[in-house]
Amino acid sequence: MHTGIIHVLITLVFQATILRDMEKFAGWWRIGFIYMASGIGGTMLSGILIPYQPEVGASGALYGILASLIVEVVVNWKIYKSPVMELGKLLLLVIFLFLVGLLPWIDNFAHIGGFLFGFLTAFVVLPHINFSEEDRIAKLVVQIACGVLAVVLFG
Numbered sequence: 001m002h003t004g005i006i007h008v009l010i011t012l013v014f015q016a017t018i019l020r021d022m023e024k025f026a027g028w029w030r031i032g033f034i035y036m037a038s039g040i041g042g043t044m045l046s047g048i049l050i051p052y053q054p055e056v057g058a059s060g061a062l063y064g065i066l067a068s069l070i071v072e073v074v075v076n077w078k079i080y081k082s083p084v085m086e087l088g089k090l091l092l093l094v095i096f097l098f099l100v101g102l103l104p105w106i107d108n109f110a111h112i113g114g115f116l117f118g119f120l121t122a123f124v125v126l127p128h129i130n131f132s133e134e135d136r137i138a139k140l141v142v143q144i145a146c147g148v149l150a151v152v153l154f155g
Helices: 005-026 028-049 059-075 083-100 108-125 133-154
Strands: none
Touching: 005 028, 005 059, 028 059, 028 108, 028 133, 059 083, 059 108, 083 108, 108 133
16 A cells, blocks of 8 residues: 555656665565564554544555665675765665654655664675685574564564
């Protein structure tokens, strides 16, 4: 359910561009899992914090995909030519979108919840490139911590 044609078009453009590229990179089941967990997490946070306000759209799930892009840059930092620039661009986009979420009738709590759960689940399910044994162990510790935190927050 969406609030109008513009809302549907924004969602569809995001899904046809960024989501499609992420599926090519990580596979449909990983991105589908992140998308669903982010959508559920965003809806849960919104329902807890503002229980009597209706919510429509998939924006929590879309913010989760944005968070997974940030995780992908952080985890695979060494393979980027200029990772600081890539991370900076993504963070500016996310900050801009969170600021847009401050407009009336936009549920920023769903965006925050979707972003948080997308961030946590992306650390768990996205593929990692290990550059050394220490790197592998560090990434495994982060994966376990994020997985446990996501389960605790869902529970």
